[in-house]
Amino acid sequence: MIHAKAIEKNAHCQTRQSSVHPHIMSTQLPHAHSPKQKAALTENPLIANLKHVHSIIAVSSGKGGVGKSTVASNLAVTLAKQGFRVGLMDADVYGPSISKMMGGKDAEVLQKDNQLIPVEKYGVKWMSMALLTDEDTPVIWRGPMATRLIQQFLGQVAWGQLDYLIIDLPPGTGDVQLTLTQSISLQGAIVVSTPQEVAVEVALRGIKMFDEVRVPILGIVENMSGVICTHCHQETPVFPQGVVKAKANELGIHYLGSIPLDPSVAIAGDQGQPISLASGPVATIFSDISSKMVAQLQEIEARTTEATESPTQISSDEKHVLLMWKDGSVSEIPFFDLRLACPCANCVNEATGKRMIEAKDIKQGIEPVGFRPVGKYGLQISWNDGHNTGIYTFNSLRSFGA
Numbered sequence: 347m348i349h350a351k352a353i354e355k356n357a358h359c360q361t362r363q364s365s366v367h368p369h370i371m372s373t374q375l376p377h378a379h380s381p382k383q384k385a386a387l388t389e390n391p392l393i394a395n396l397k398h399v400h401s402i403i404a405v406s407s408g409k410g411g412v413g414k415s416t417v418a419s420n421l422a423v424t425l426a427k428q429g430f431r432v433g434l435m436d437a438d439v440y441g442p443s444i445s446k447m448m449g450g451k452d453a454e455v456l457q458k459d460n461q462l463i464p465v466e467k468y469g470v471k472w473m474s475m476a477l478l479t480d481e482d483t484p485v486i487w488r489g490p491m492a493t494r495l496i497q498q499f500l501g502q503v504a505w506g507q508l509d510y511l512i513i514d515l516p517p518g519t520g521d522v523q524l525t526l527t528q529s530i531s532l533q534g535a536i537v538v539s540t541p542q543e544v545a546v547e548v549a550l551r552g553i554k555m556f557d558e559v560r561v562p563i564l565g566i567v568e569n570m571s572g573v574i575c576t577h578c579h580q581e582t583p584v585f586p587q588g589v590v591k592a593k594a595n596e597l598g599i600h601y602l603g604s605i606p607l608d609p610s611v612a613i614a615g616d617q618g619q620p621i622s623l624a625s626g627p628v629a630t631i632f633s634d635i636s637s638k639m640v641a642q643l644q645e646i647e648a649r650t651t652e653a654t655e656s657p658t659q660i661s662s663d664e665k666h667v668l669l670m671w672k673d674g675s676v677s678e679i680p681f682f683d684l685r686l687a688c689p690c691a692n693c694v695n696e697a698t699g700k701r702m703i704e705a706k707d708i709k710q711g712i713e714p715v716g717f718r719p720v721g722k723y724g725l726q727i728s729w730n731d732g733h734n735t736g737i738y739t740f741n742s743l744r745s746f747g748a
């Protein structure tokens with residue numbers, strides 16, 4: 347019996363399937379036919395490289411130019427000032443500005459044991475693709491290239507022991523976001539928006555994407571909320587006030603704080619000395635934002651420690667995928683039913699929810715050839731008919747066996 351309704355769709359897997367690199371990420375199922383045999387899940391090399399990183403936080407925005415990199419760099423510096431071990435990864439491949447903002451435009455990237463050594467400045471270990479390319483040479487980053495670069499930054503930079511790895515994402519919801527959420531487990535995302543209604547609307551799309559892939563939204567930061575006059579130092583609102591806060595409240599998302607449009611923020615960024623390095627009103631705001639973020643993460647961690655729905659074992663017999671859950675129960679899901687219930691956008695119409703694959707479309711002897719855990723929320727299955735874009739959430743898999 348197929349519980350198709352319980353299967354949650356993953357809206358991303360159709361349009362951007364080219365960004366999945368099975369040779370790196372697929373976990374082969376070595377003995378799919380031995381009865382009740384455990385399929386060993388080989389360790390994802392990206393996850394292995396990040397195993398000493400406690401929390402990975404994405405900083406995202408709907409649009410460019412809203413101050414996302416400014417927030418990412420200041421947050422990193424602030425956390426380092428607070429005594430945390432911090433990394434900052436510039437994943438904004440289309441407009442990398444971290445190296446400039448962190449005052450290391452000309453820093454040399456060293457290699458050791460086939461790994462890139464991150465630059466260390468202001469107590470933050472950081473890496474940007476701007477260090478690897480010639481500034482004057484325009485790089486046209488097509489999806490697969492950006493994907494490879496992100497995988498390299500995740501898997502081949504010697505991040506070492508970190509409390510927080512802050513990732514500065516490109517604006518929007520493209521290949522980089524997909525690669526990240528499919529490759530590693532993000533502990534949370536911060537969304538940066540300016541106060542204009544249109545910017546807030548665009549930011550919401552990003553929030554929706556993180557929701558879909560079960561990345562908790564730690565909160566929204568409002569940037570450029572009003573102008574600080576350089577003479578009287580008073581703040582004048584430029585855009586309608588309260589839009590971001592109201593939206594955050596409506597969605598049940600934390601409003602982490604608002605940063606004024608202050609020329610000293612831009613100057614500090616241009617000089618490669620994030621404003622939070624020194625004390626001052628904006629540094630205090632960032633300190634408050636980072637404390638709220640840390641508190642949020644701790645709360646989420648406490649809530650999810652027990653509740654994580656990932657299976658403790660994934661294996662198969664001749665006809666079923668077998669999933670053992672934390673409580674000891676086992677879901678026995680027939681290959682055929684699982685293939686038919688594929689939630690990817692090739693198999694389910696994203697707009698109508700109508701299933702496009704039918705039983706007659708499924709080949710005789712269908713069976714999985716590879717499993718790959720995706721973040722903390724699901725399992726990507728590669729099939730012997732060549733299909734591999736379906737990411738089944740753990741919750742949906744659990745409901746199969748009910």
Ligand code: ADP
Nearest residue numbers: 410411412413414415416606607608611612615
């Ligand atoms: P994004 O990463 O969203 O593209 P950036 O962080 O690069 O945006 O910011 C774009 C420009 O705006 C930069 O020159 C930056 O210094 C400036 N900027 C960002 N936030 C502020 C602010 N609160 N006040 C003044 N300038 C800002």
